[in-house]
Amino acid sequence: MFLPQSPSDECVVILIGPASELSKKPCRVMYSPLGRDSDVCLFYVRGQFFAMDARCAHSGGPLCEGDIEEADGVLQVFCPWHDYGYDLRTGKSGTLLEQQVYEVKLVDGDVYVKHASHLSLRPFPMCKPVRET
Numbered sequence: 001m002f003l004p005q006s007p008s009d010e011c012v013v014i015l016i017g018p019a020s021e022l023s024k025k026p027c028r029v030m031y032s033p034l035g036r037d038s039d040v041c042l043f044y045v046r047g048q049f050f051a052m053d054a055r056c057a058h059s060g061g062p063l064c065e066g067d068i069e070e071a072d073g074v075l076q077v078f079c080p081w082h083d084y085g086y087d088l089r090t091g092k093s094g095t096l097l098e099q100q101v102y103e104v105k106l107v108d109g110d111v112y113v114k115h116a117s118h119l120s121l122r123p124f125p126m127c128k129p130v131r132e133t
Ligand code: FES
Pocket: 056, 057, 058, 059, 060, 061, 079, 080, 081, 082, 083, 084
């Protein structure tokens, strides 16, 4: 079963949507209410889904806009800014940098991702600061 490991596990399992729809694009951004640094890419490559932090660990490049290729026998996304490659399964790169990856499950045709916050395929509205009078 795809549930948090223990009551202290702060991750939640989030329903993202139907696989039939999500498999139509190689990558989508899943927005986090915690901010841009917590957004996640949902990749669909060769019949499999993968989830990884959307901002590159090097300098914040948008990995969802990167090329996806098999290099050295490893399925990788290449950052569009400086071309670092990250293993879609592990988040490891050929450098010391590593991307956080997240567990993805298919249940009854729906895609679920395990993450510390809610995720949405639509950006969350910006909060306006409240002024005290
Ligand atoms: S920002 Fe991604 S490789 Fe530099």
